Amino acid sequence: MAKTKKLQGKVAVITGGTTGIGLAAAKLFVKEGAYVFITGRSQKELDEAVKAIGSNVTGVQGDIANLTDLDRLYEAVAIKGRIDVVFANAGVAEFAPLGKITEEHFDKLFDINVKGTLFTVQKALPLLNDGGSIILNGSVASVKGTPAFGVYGATKAALRSFVRTWTSDLKDRHIRSNVISPGPTDTPVIDGQPADAIARIVSTIPMGRMGEPDEIAKAALFLASDDSSFITGIELFVDGGRGQV
Structure with a gap:
């Protein structure tokens, strides 16, 4: 008997789906039977990601911090008539110690990570099926x-x-909302970091290594699928123990 795919016939939206965790999740969701819409700011990277995913995927160029771009995304998704899963994965990581924080740094991170994520989800609601799943990418x-x-x-x-x-x-719509909080993960963000900085990060992880994008994607699949049908409101740490010790 053929194994049932976990997302058979589902429609998923994954923001920031061109590299790293987003791309790994898009590939896995399609493999598990979903039709996936991905976003990215670079058209070139978007085209490459769509090609890499191969089938059952549409790429929509845009920046989640730009609400007009989000409207354009959901106009494209509306062709399918519904959404079953929203994985609000897009975000930006930049760092500054207290005393060196600029207004530009603050505004950029809150505009993309907080405002962008909020409106990614809010603008999905009219299309989101009752019983659907919302997943945010935390940290x-x-x-x-x-x-x-x-x-x-x-x-x-x-x-x-x-x-x-x-x-x-x-709750009245039986829509589940959860956040995945990855630990340090081997994504393009890490590329170009000095070796001693990487070693310092790894030293803080009880499992002694960074996570792989596929490992985070599997956790997203769990929260997207009926395997997590009685799970909502949680923060799922996928971090090699970093947050716990």
């Missing part, structure tokens, strides 16, 4: 006091707060 930085991570960590803590509220806001 272990929301609970760890890592030097220079103040503004970044605060944006991710805001996402943790959102899913608690949305669990209450959307």
Whole structure:
């Protein structure tokens, strides 16, 4: 007997789907039977990602901090008539210690990570099926006091707060809202970092290594599928133990 695919016939939206965790999740969701819409700011990277995913995918260029871009995304998605899963994955990571924080740094991180994520989800609601799944990409930085991570960590803590509220806001529609909080993950963000900086990061992870994008994608699949049908409002740490010890 053929194994049933976990997202058979589902429609998913994944922001920031051109590299790293977003791309890994898009590939996995399609493999598990979903039709996926991905976004990215670079048309070139978007085209490459669509090609890499191969089938059952549409790429829509845009920046989640730009509400007009989000409207354009959902106009494209409306062709399918519904959404079953929103994985609000897009975000930006930049770091500055207290005393060196600029208004530009603060505004950029909150505009993309908090405002962009909020409106990604809110604008999806008219198309989102009752019983659907909302997944936000948080970070272990929301609970760890890592030097220079103040503004970044605060944006991710805001996402943790959102899913608690949305669990209450959307309970009548049986829409589940959860956040995945990855630890340090081997994505393009890491490329170009000095080897000693990488070693320092790895030394803080009890499992002694960074995560792989596929490992985060599997957690997203779990929260997107019926395997997590009685799970809502949680923060799922996928971090090699970093947040716990």
